[in-house]
Amino acid sequence: MDVVSQLQRQFVDYSASLYREGYVDDQFNQLQQLKDESNPDFVVEVATLFFDDSGKLVNKMADALEQPSVDFKLIDSHVHQLKGSSSSVGAARVKNVCITFRNFCEAQNREGCLICLQQVNHECSILKNKLQTLFRLEQQITAAGGSIPMH
Amino acid sequence: MSTSNEQPPQSAEAELHPALSLIPIEEEAADSEDEEKRTLEGLSVLLVEDQVLLQVLGTKILKGLGATVSVVNNGVQAVEAMTSMIAGEKAKREAEAANVQEGSISETSVFPHYDLILMDCKMPEMNGYEATKEIRKMEAEAKMDMDILIIAFTSNAPSENGEDCFAAGMDAYMQKPANADVMASTILSKLSEKRNRVSSVAEAVENTA
Numbered sequence: 290m291d292v293v294s295q296l297q298r299q300f301v302d303y304s305a306s307l308y309r310e311g312y313v314d315d316q317f318n319q320l321q322q323l324k325d326e327s328n329p330d331f332v333v334e335v336a337t338l339f340f341d342d343s344g345k346l347v348n349k350m351a352d353a354l355e356q357p358s359v360d361f362k363l364i365d366s367h368v369h370q371l372k373g374s375s376s377s378v379g380a381a382r383v384k385n386v387c388i389t390f391r392n393f394c395e396a397q398n399r400e401g402c403l404i405c406l407q408q409v410n411h412e413c414s415i416l417k418n419k420l421q422t423l424f425r426l427e428q429q430i431t432a433a434g435g436s437i438p439m440h
Numbered sequence: 441m442s443t444s445n446e447q448p449p450q451s452a453e454a455e456l457h458p459a460l461s462l463i464p465i466e467e468e469a470a471d472s473e474d475e476e477k478r479t480l481e482g483l484s485v486l487l488v489e490d491q492v493l494l495q496v497l498g499t500k501i502l503k504g505l506g507a508t509v510s511v512v513n514n515g516v517q518a519v520e521a522m523t524s525m526i527a528g529e530k531a532k533r534e535a536e537a538a539n540v541q542e543g544s545i546s547e548t549s550v551f552p553h554y555d556l557i558l559m560d561c562k563m564p565e566m567n568g569y570e571a572t573k574e575i576r577k578m579e580a581e582a583k584m585d586m587d588i589l590i591i592a593f594t595s596n597a598p599s600e601n602g603e604d605c606f607a608a609g610m611d612a613y614m615q616k617p618a619n620a621d622v623m624a625s626t627i628l629s630k631l632s633e634k635r636n637r638v639s640s641v642a643e644a645v646e647n648t649a
Contacts (some may be wrong), residue, residue, distance in 0.1 A: 335493065335496060377493065
Protein backbone atom coordinates (compact mmCIF):
# COMPACT_ATOMS: atom_id res chain seq x y z
CA MET A 290 0.00 0.00 0.00
CA ASP A 291 1.51 3.35 -0.96
CA VAL A 292 1.96 6.23 1.50
CA VAL A 293 -1.15 8.13 0.39
CA SER A 294 -3.38 5.05 0.64
CA GLN A 295 -1.97 4.27 4.10
CA LEU A 296 -2.63 7.79 5.29
CA GLN A 297 -6.10 7.77 3.79
CA ARG A 298 -6.84 4.49 5.54
CA GLN A 299 -5.60 5.92 8.85
CA PHE A 300 -7.77 8.99 8.30
CA VAL A 301 -10.89 6.95 7.57
CA ASP A 302 -10.32 4.71 10.61
CA TYR A 303 -9.60 7.62 12.91
CA SER A 304 -12.56 9.62 11.64
CA ALA A 305 -14.84 6.59 12.12
CA SER A 306 -13.61 6.18 15.69
CA LEU A 307 -14.55 9.78 16.52
CA TYR A 308 -18.12 9.09 15.46
CA ARG A 309 -18.24 5.62 17.01
CA GLU A 310 -16.98 6.86 20.38
CA GLY A 311 -19.44 9.74 20.36
CA TYR A 312 -16.95 12.60 20.26
CA VAL A 313 -18.63 14.00 17.17
CA ASP A 314 -22.02 13.51 15.57
CA ASP A 315 -23.47 14.02 12.11
CA GLN A 316 -23.31 17.80 12.51
CA PHE A 317 -19.52 17.49 12.23
CA ASN A 318 -20.06 15.75 8.92
CA GLN A 319 -22.34 18.64 7.86
CA LEU A 320 -19.46 20.97 8.70
CA GLN A 321 -17.06 18.94 6.54
CA GLN A 322 -19.49 19.26 3.64
CA LEU A 323 -19.17 23.05 3.83
CA LYS A 324 -15.47 22.86 2.95
CA ASP A 325 -14.77 23.97 -0.59
CA GLU A 326 -11.89 25.03 -2.83
CA SER A 327 -12.30 28.68 -1.89
CA ASN A 328 -11.99 27.82 1.79
CA PRO A 329 -10.30 24.43 2.32
CA ASP A 330 -9.43 25.31 5.94
CA PHE A 331 -13.02 26.10 6.87
CA VAL A 332 -13.41 23.25 9.37
CA VAL A 333 -10.08 24.07 11.04
CA GLU A 334 -11.13 27.72 11.34
CA VAL A 335 -14.50 26.82 12.82
CA ALA A 336 -12.90 24.36 15.25
CA THR A 337 -10.42 27.05 16.33
CA LEU A 338 -13.27 29.49 16.93
CA PHE A 339 -15.12 26.86 18.92
CA PHE A 340 -12.20 26.06 21.23
CA ASP A 341 -11.43 29.77 21.75
CA ASP A 342 -15.07 30.39 22.62
CA SER A 343 -15.42 27.38 24.87
CA GLY A 344 -12.23 28.28 26.75
CA LYS A 345 -13.57 31.76 27.49
CA LEU A 346 -16.96 30.41 28.54
CA VAL A 347 -15.38 27.84 30.88
CA ASN A 348 -13.36 30.62 32.55
CA LYS A 349 -16.45 32.79 32.95
CA MET A 350 -18.37 29.88 34.46
CA ALA A 351 -15.50 29.06 36.83
CA ASP A 352 -15.40 32.70 37.99
CA ALA A 353 -19.16 32.74 38.52
CA LEU A 354 -19.09 29.51 40.54
CA GLU A 355 -16.41 30.90 42.84
CA GLN A 356 -18.54 33.86 43.91
CA PRO A 357 -19.97 33.83 47.44
CA SER A 358 -23.42 34.24 45.91
CA VAL A 359 -23.59 32.15 42.75
CA ASP A 360 -25.54 33.67 39.86
CA PHE A 361 -27.02 30.49 38.37
CA LYS A 362 -28.90 32.45 35.74
CA LEU A 363 -25.66 33.89 34.44
CA ILE A 364 -23.98 30.47 34.44
CA ASP A 365 -26.99 29.00 32.65
CA SER A 366 -26.71 31.62 29.91
CA HIS A 367 -23.05 30.65 29.40
CA VAL A 368 -23.96 26.96 29.30
CA HIS A 369 -26.73 27.73 26.83
CA GLN A 370 -24.19 29.45 24.62
CA LEU A 371 -21.77 26.55 24.87
CA LYS A 372 -24.54 24.08 24.15
CA GLY A 373 -25.46 26.05 21.03
CA SER A 374 -21.93 26.25 19.70
CA SER A 375 -21.04 22.64 20.56
CA SER A 376 -24.17 21.30 18.86
CA SER A 377 -23.46 23.48 15.82
CA VAL A 378 -19.99 22.02 15.31
CA GLY A 379 -21.00 18.46 16.16
CA ALA A 380 -19.14 18.28 19.48
CA ALA A 381 -21.56 15.66 20.81
CA ARG A 382 -20.01 14.85 24.18
CA VAL A 383 -19.57 18.51 25.07
CA LYS A 384 -23.19 19.16 24.11
CA ASN A 385 -24.42 16.26 26.26
CA VAL A 386 -22.57 17.53 29.32
CA CYS A 387 -24.15 20.96 28.72
CA ILE A 388 -27.62 19.41 28.89
CA THR A 389 -26.87 17.98 32.34
CA PHE A 390 -25.15 21.21 33.33
CA ARG A 391 -28.29 23.24 32.54
CA ASN A 392 -30.33 20.94 34.78
CA PHE A 393 -27.97 21.63 37.68
CA CYS A 394 -28.18 25.36 37.00
CA GLU A 395 -31.95 25.19 37.12
CA ALA A 396 -31.74 23.25 40.40
CA GLN A 397 -29.20 25.82 41.66
CA ASN A 398 -26.91 22.95 42.60
CA ARG A 399 -23.39 24.36 42.93
CA GLU A 400 -21.68 20.99 43.40
CA GLY A 401 -23.39 19.55 40.36
CA CYS A 402 -22.40 22.62 38.35
CA LEU A 403 -18.77 22.29 39.43
CA ILE A 404 -18.67 18.65 38.37
CA CYS A 405 -20.20 19.51 35.01
CA LEU A 406 -17.75 22.35 34.54
CA GLN A 407 -14.87 19.93 35.07
CA GLN A 408 -16.44 17.47 32.63
CA VAL A 409 -17.00 20.15 29.99
CA ASN A 410 -13.41 21.29 30.31
CA HIS A 411 -12.19 17.70 30.06
CA GLU A 412 -14.33 16.88 27.01
CA CYS A 413 -13.25 20.06 25.20
CA SER A 414 -9.63 19.22 25.88
CA ILE A 415 -9.95 15.64 24.58
CA LEU A 416 -11.88 16.75 21.51
CA LYS A 417 -9.29 19.42 20.74
CA ASN A 418 -6.50 16.81 20.76
CA LYS A 419 -8.51 14.40 18.64
CA LEU A 420 -9.38 17.01 16.04
CA GLN A 421 -5.78 18.19 15.92
CA THR A 422 -4.80 14.61 15.09
CA LEU A 423 -7.49 14.44 12.42
CA PHE A 424 -6.43 17.73 10.85
CA ARG A 425 -2.78 16.65 10.94
CA LEU A 426 -3.69 13.51 9.01
CA GLU A 427 -5.53 15.65 6.46
CA GLN A 428 -2.46 17.83 6.04
CA GLN A 429 -0.24 14.79 5.57
CA ILE A 430 -2.57 13.36 2.92
CA THR A 431 -2.68 16.66 1.05
CA ALA A 432 1.09 17.11 1.31
CA ALA A 433 1.56 13.61 -0.12
CA GLY A 434 -0.63 14.57 -3.09
CA GLY A 435 -3.73 12.64 -2.05
CA SER A 436 -7.35 13.66 -1.54
CA ILE A 437 -9.23 13.59 1.75
CA PRO A 438 -11.76 10.70 1.84
CA MET A 439 -15.32 11.87 2.54
CA HIS A 440 -17.19 10.41 5.53
CA MET B 441 4.82 7.05 -45.25
CA SER B 442 2.51 4.00 -45.34
CA THR B 443 -1.12 4.73 -46.14
CA SER B 444 -2.27 2.95 -43.00
CA ASN B 445 -0.76 5.77 -40.87
CA GLU B 446 -2.42 8.56 -42.78
CA GLN B 447 -5.17 10.41 -40.93
CA PRO B 448 -8.46 10.21 -42.80
CA PRO B 449 -9.47 13.59 -44.20
CA GLN B 450 -11.97 15.44 -42.00
CA SER B 451 -15.41 14.86 -43.32
CA ALA B 452 -17.81 17.67 -43.98
CA GLU B 453 -19.88 16.33 -41.08
CA ALA B 454 -16.90 16.70 -38.69
CA GLU B 455 -16.47 20.34 -39.75
CA LEU B 456 -20.14 21.02 -38.89
CA HIS B 457 -19.93 19.42 -35.42
CA PRO B 458 -20.29 21.95 -32.57
CA ALA B 459 -17.05 22.89 -30.75
CA LEU B 460 -16.33 20.57 -27.88
CA SER B 461 -16.70 22.12 -24.44
CA LEU B 462 -13.38 22.69 -22.70
CA ILE B 463 -14.97 21.79 -19.36
CA PRO B 464 -14.71 18.08 -18.57
CA ILE B 465 -18.02 16.29 -18.08
CA GLU B 466 -17.34 15.72 -14.32
CA GLU B 467 -16.92 19.47 -13.75
CA GLU B 468 -20.07 20.19 -15.72
CA ALA B 469 -21.95 17.78 -13.47
CA ALA B 470 -20.44 19.43 -10.36
CA ASP B 471 -21.34 22.91 -11.64
CA SER B 472 -24.91 21.86 -12.30
CA GLU B 473 -25.03 20.24 -8.83
CA ASP B 474 -23.87 23.53 -7.27
CA GLU B 475 -26.52 25.38 -9.29
CA GLU B 476 -29.22 23.05 -7.93
CA LYS B 477 -28.08 23.72 -4.36
CA ARG B 478 -28.43 27.51 -4.78
CA THR B 479 -32.12 27.41 -3.95
CA LEU B 480 -31.99 30.76 -2.13
CA GLU B 481 -30.42 32.58 -5.07
CA GLY B 482 -31.49 36.23 -5.16
CA LEU B 483 -32.66 36.34 -1.54
CA SER B 484 -31.19 38.78 0.94
CA VAL B 485 -31.01 37.52 4.53
CA LEU B 486 -30.43 39.51 7.70
CA LEU B 487 -28.75 37.12 10.14
CA VAL B 488 -29.10 38.29 13.75
CA GLU B 489 -26.69 36.32 15.93
CA ASP B 490 -24.34 37.28 18.75
CA GLN B 491 -21.92 34.33 18.62
CA VAL B 492 -19.18 34.76 16.02
CA LEU B 493 -18.90 31.01 15.44
CA LEU B 494 -22.59 30.77 14.59
CA GLN B 495 -22.37 33.91 12.41
CA VAL B 496 -19.59 32.21 10.42
CA LEU B 497 -21.52 28.94 10.09
CA GLY B 498 -24.84 30.57 9.26
CA THR B 499 -23.23 32.85 6.66
CA LYS B 500 -21.39 29.96 5.03
CA ILE B 501 -24.53 27.87 4.73
CA LEU B 502 -26.68 30.72 3.44
CA LYS B 503 -24.09 31.85 0.90
CA GLY B 504 -23.69 28.26 -0.25
CA LEU B 505 -27.44 28.28 -0.88
CA GLY B 506 -27.04 31.40 -2.99
CA ALA B 507 -28.32 34.03 -0.58
CA THR B 508 -26.76 37.41 0.17
CA VAL B 509 -26.13 37.71 3.90
CA SER B 510 -25.92 40.69 6.22
CA VAL B 511 -24.94 39.98 9.83
CA VAL B 512 -25.72 41.95 12.97
CA ASN B 513 -24.82 41.08 16.54
CA ASN B 514 -27.98 41.66 18.53
CA GLY B 515 -31.56 42.83 18.58
CA VAL B 516 -30.65 46.52 18.78
CA GLN B 517 -28.69 46.29 15.52
CA ALA B 518 -31.48 44.29 13.92
CA VAL B 519 -33.95 47.06 14.74
CA GLU B 520 -31.50 49.63 13.32
CA ALA B 521 -31.16 47.61 10.12
CA MET B 522 -34.91 47.39 9.72
CA THR B 523 -35.29 51.10 10.46
CA SER B 524 -33.00 51.72 7.48
CA MET B 525 -34.92 49.31 5.30
CA ILE B 526 -38.27 50.88 6.17
CA ALA B 527 -36.84 54.37 5.52
CA GLY B 528 -35.63 53.15 2.15
CA GLU B 529 -38.97 51.65 1.27
CA LYS B 530 -40.70 54.89 2.26
CA ALA B 531 -38.30 56.94 0.11
CA LYS B 532 -38.82 54.59 -2.83
CA ARG B 533 -42.60 54.81 -2.62
CA GLU B 534 -42.51 58.59 -2.28
CA ALA B 535 -40.26 58.83 -5.32
CA GLU B 536 -42.56 56.53 -7.30
CA ALA B 537 -45.61 58.51 -6.22
CA ALA B 538 -43.95 61.77 -7.29
CA ASN B 539 -43.03 60.13 -10.61
CA VAL B 540 -39.43 61.22 -10.27
CA GLN B 541 -36.86 60.56 -13.00
CA GLU B 542 -34.92 57.31 -12.83
CA GLY B 543 -31.79 59.04 -11.50
CA SER B 544 -33.51 60.06 -8.27
CA ILE B 545 -35.10 56.66 -7.66
CA SER B 546 -31.73 54.92 -7.78
CA GLU B 547 -30.63 56.86 -4.66
CA THR B 548 -32.88 54.58 -2.61
CA SER B 549 -30.45 51.73 -3.38
CA VAL B 550 -28.25 53.04 -0.52
CA PHE B 551 -30.89 51.66 1.83
CA PRO B 552 -30.67 47.97 2.66
CA HIS B 553 -33.28 45.47 1.61
CA TYR B 554 -33.89 42.13 3.27
CA ASP B 555 -36.25 39.40 2.20
CA LEU B 556 -36.16 37.73 5.59
CA ILE B 557 -34.59 37.79 9.02
CA LEU B 558 -33.04 34.80 10.77
CA MET B 559 -33.25 35.80 14.40
CA ASP B 560 -31.40 34.23 17.29
CA CYS B 561 -33.56 34.36 20.40
CA LYS B 562 -31.06 34.77 23.22
CA MET B 563 -28.77 37.76 22.72
CA PRO B 564 -27.30 40.50 24.91
CA GLU B 565 -28.68 44.06 24.89
CA MET B 566 -31.92 43.07 23.14
CA ASN B 567 -33.08 39.51 22.59
CA GLY B 568 -34.82 38.16 19.50
CA TYR B 569 -38.33 38.38 20.96
CA GLU B 570 -37.95 42.06 21.91
CA ALA B 571 -36.37 42.88 18.55
CA THR B 572 -39.21 41.17 16.70
CA LYS B 573 -41.86 43.05 18.69
CA GLU B 574 -40.07 46.30 17.92
CA ILE B 575 -39.81 45.48 14.19
CA ARG B 576 -43.51 44.57 13.97
CA LYS B 577 -44.38 47.82 15.73
CA MET B 578 -42.27 49.80 13.23
CA GLU B 579 -43.90 48.00 10.29
CA ALA B 580 -47.37 48.79 11.63
CA GLU B 581 -46.46 52.45 12.21
CA ALA B 582 -44.99 52.76 8.71
CA LYS B 583 -48.39 51.75 7.23
CA MET B 584 -46.84 50.33 4.07
CA ASP B 585 -48.08 46.75 4.46
CA MET B 586 -44.58 45.61 5.30
CA ASP B 587 -44.46 42.23 6.98
CA ILE B 588 -40.99 40.77 6.71
CA LEU B 589 -40.55 37.05 7.27
CA ILE B 590 -38.86 36.50 10.64
CA ILE B 591 -37.68 33.00 11.48
CA ALA B 592 -36.41 32.29 14.97
CA PHE B 593 -33.16 30.37 15.03
CA THR B 594 -32.94 28.87 18.46
CA SER B 595 -31.16 26.33 20.63
CA ASN B 596 -34.23 25.95 22.84
CA ALA B 597 -36.13 22.67 22.94
CA PRO B 598 -39.16 22.55 20.58
CA SER B 599 -41.63 22.77 23.49
CA GLU B 600 -40.04 26.07 24.57
CA ASN B 601 -40.18 27.62 21.12
CA GLY B 602 -43.66 27.98 19.68
CA GLU B 603 -45.50 30.13 22.19
CA ASP B 604 -42.79 32.71 22.79
CA CYS B 605 -41.80 33.00 19.14
CA PHE B 606 -45.29 33.42 17.74
CA ALA B 607 -46.37 35.68 20.59
CA ALA B 608 -43.49 38.00 19.72
CA GLY B 609 -44.56 38.13 16.08
CA MET B 610 -42.17 35.64 14.54
CA ASP B 611 -43.43 33.56 11.65
CA ALA B 612 -41.62 30.30 12.30
CA TYR B 613 -38.70 28.80 14.12
CA MET B 614 -35.79 26.58 13.25
CA GLN B 615 -33.77 24.68 15.74
CA LYS B 616 -30.01 24.91 15.90
CA PRO B 617 -27.74 23.31 14.80
CA ALA B 618 -27.93 24.72 11.29
CA ASN B 619 -28.55 22.31 8.46
CA ALA B 620 -28.50 23.56 4.87
CA ASP B 621 -31.42 21.44 3.68
CA VAL B 622 -33.71 22.33 6.58
CA MET B 623 -32.73 25.99 6.30
CA ALA B 624 -33.49 26.13 2.59
CA SER B 625 -36.79 24.27 2.80
CA THR B 626 -38.03 26.25 5.83
CA ILE B 627 -37.15 29.59 4.27
CA LEU B 628 -38.69 28.78 0.91
CA SER B 629 -41.90 27.30 2.33
CA LYS B 630 -42.44 30.15 4.79
CA LEU B 631 -41.73 32.78 2.13
CA SER B 632 -44.20 31.12 -0.17
CA GLU B 633 -46.84 30.97 2.60
CA LYS B 634 -46.36 34.63 3.37
CA ARG B 635 -46.59 35.66 -0.28
CA ASN B 636 -49.74 33.57 -0.78
CA ARG B 637 -51.27 35.17 2.30
CA VAL B 638 -50.47 38.65 1.00
CA SER B 639 -52.02 37.89 -2.41
CA SER B 640 -55.13 36.39 -0.78
CA VAL B 641 -55.59 39.51 1.32
CA ALA B 642 -55.06 41.76 -1.71
CA GLU B 643 -57.57 39.71 -3.68
CA ALA B 644 -60.10 39.86 -0.87
CA VAL B 645 -59.71 43.64 -0.61
CA GLU B 646 -60.13 43.97 -4.37
CA ASN B 647 -63.28 41.83 -4.36
CA THR B 648 -64.91 43.86 -1.63
CA ALA B 649 -64.05 47.19 -3.29
